[in-house]
Amino acid sequence: MPIPQPQSVKQAVSCGACGSTNNHKLLDPLSHEYVQDGIRSTWAYTLLECRQCGLGWIDPLPDNEMLQTFYPQSYGCYAPPVVEGKSLKFALAKAKLSTDSGLLSRWGKRAAATLIEVISGRTISFTLSVPLQFPTTATFLELGYGSGSWLLSMSQRGYTHLWGYDIEANAEGKQRLEDRGVTVSSGLFLENDYPQEYFDCIRLEHVFEHLAAPQAVLEKCHRLLKPGGALVLSLPSKGSWSFALEPRYCASLDVPRHLFHHTEASVALMLDRAGFSGVVAKSYPVIMVLGASINNQLGDKNLPKVPVMFFQLLGPIYRAFAYIAGRGEFMTVLAYK
Numbered sequence: 001m002p003i004p005q006p007q008s009v010k011q012a013v014s015c016g017a018c019g020s021t022n023n024h025k026l027l028d029p030l031s032h033e034y035v036q037d038g039i040r041s042t043w044a045y046t047l048l049e050c051r052q053c054g055l056g057w058i059d060p061l062p063d064n065e066m067l068q069t070f071y072p073q074s075y076g077c078y079a080p081p082v083v084e085g086k087s088l089k090f091a092l093a094k095a096k097l098s099t100d101s102g103l104l105s106r107w108g109k110r111a112a113a114t115l116i117e118v119i120s121g122r123t124i125s126f127t128l129s130v131p132l133q134f135p136t137t138a139t140f141l142e143l144g145y146g147s148g149s150w151l152l153s154m155s156q157r158g159y160t161h162l163w164g165y166d167i168e169a170n171a172e173g174k175q176r177l178e179d180r181g182v183t184v185s186s187g188l189f190l191e192n193d194y195p196q197e198y199f200d201c202i203r204l205e206h207v208f209e210h211l212a213a214p215q216a217v218l219e220k221c222h223r224l225l226k227p228g229g230a231l232v233l234s235l236p237s238k239g240s241w242s243f244a245l246e247p248r249y250c251a252s253l254d255v256p257r258h259l260f261h262h263t264e265a266s267v268a269l270m271l272d273r274a275g276f277s278g279v280v281a282k283s284y285p286v287i288m289v290l291g292a293s294i295n296n297q298l299g300d301k302n303l304p305k306v307p308v309m310f311f312q313l314l315g316p317i318y319r320a321f322a323y324i325a326g327r328g329e330f331m332t333v334l335a336y337k
Contacts, residue, residue: 013059015050016215017266022051027248030058032256034069043069045256047247053269056238056247056261061212064188068168070257081149081176085156092116093128121315123284125332127205127232136160138200141224143189143217144207148177155180163199165189190216194224201230208235208267209258218274225337231276233333237283238263240329241322242293249300251292252329267333276335285322287315289329 014021027047034041043066049056062070084090095109096117117124131140136158145151145164154162163183166173174184185192190213202221211217221231236252237243238261243250253261264281271279291311298305322328 013048015053015055015266016057016260017055017262017269018050018053020050020052023048024051025049026056027255030255032070036069043256047255047261050266053266054238054263055266058256058259061259062256064212067212071168079147081147081152081173083149083152083156085153087153089122089124090128090132090153090157093124094132096124097129097133099133118319121287121319123286123330123332125205125232125234125284126280126282126334127203127234127332130230130232130334131201131203132157134200139163139198141165141194141199141202143202143204143221144210145173145177145184146205148173148182150203150205151177151182152180155182163194165192190220196223197226199224199229200226201232204231204233204235206234206236208233209260209262212259214260215270215273218270218276222275222337227337229337231271231333231335231337233267235262235267235331235333237328237331238266239283239327240285240290241327242290242329245293246297249293249296251289251296262331264331267331271333271335276337278336279333280335281331281333283322283326283328283331285319285328286330287311287318290318 013023015023025046026049030045030047032043032045034043043062045058045060047056048059092113095113098106098109098113100106100109113124131138131154134140138159139161140154140159141163142151143165145166148164151162151164160181162181163185164177165185167189168186174186177184185194202225208214208217218231225231236258240250240252242252243261247253252258264283267281268279288308288311291306291308295305
């Protein structure tokens with residue numbers, strides 16, 4: 001009689017934020033189709049969710065070669081830049097966290113910026129406001145510069161010590177930045193050499209959710225920042241109603257490009273482990289993302305979609321309700337070394 005052989009058991013997957021192995025499949029099966037060397041192929045994966053901190057992530061995580069297939073030349077980060085350094089938006093972002101020495105001037109600017117923010121229904125994020133509090137001699141690194149719009153806008157405002165990194169720098173975007181004196185790098189961020197304790201501020205604008213090794217990136221950013229330096233992030237929030245309604249229809253899900261789906265708790269845990277302090281994370285609502293998520297679900301069921309105008313009219317009410325509840329489609333995060 002043959003001796004039974006032990007069955008291979010898949011090793012439990014640990015959460016990248018809290019380390020728990022208590023997770024479950026949130027969406028399964030999922031697949032990504034791509035063409036490589038003229039051959040069409042399919043890559044299968046699952047979306048897992050941690051029951052402890054709420055972090056979501058795709059399993060398995062892609063290697064660098066697979067990662068490249070997620071970003072065709074038509075992807076938004078390759079679009080022409082929009083330079084708006086002297087725009088009202090940048091002026092309001094600077095005023096939102098004004099550090100004027102005069103108390104009345106400081107709080108007056110902050111109050112005016114906040115009022116305009118509420119009336120317009122637009123959120124001024126930490127990623128835009130915090131860097132503008134630094135002098136023009138400060139040194140910045142934008143991790144994932146995309147089209148280069150922010151770096152070009154900061155250059156227009158007189159900032160001269162600007163660095164940018166992107167996983168695949170397109171030739172036009174790289175040339176535009178270098179022509180303005182921006183130091184540009186690409187390749188694998190974790191393998192690139194940068195001066196230690198050199199940067200005053202590092203910015204990740206809708207980039208953190210795309211990183212295959214987010215914890216390692218945070219730890220490297222901590223090493224690159226000067227003592228007291230700031231890290232600012234903007235990213236989708238998994239704690240939104242758009243996600244809670246039905247994850248597969250959420251307009252900001254964007255799998256497999258979004259490798260991780262963060263909650264405020266998961267981001268705070270990862271920042272703490274990387275050595276950051278003074279973490280402030282705030283979720284903010286975007287009614288059009290909720291509207292797109294609802295219409296995605298209605299369209300899949302062949303039901304009439306809700307007119308965009310309806311969501312626009314509900315915007316102020318939804319914004320107030322979401323702020324009271326502390327939930328929103330996106331979050332903005334500030335942390336210090």
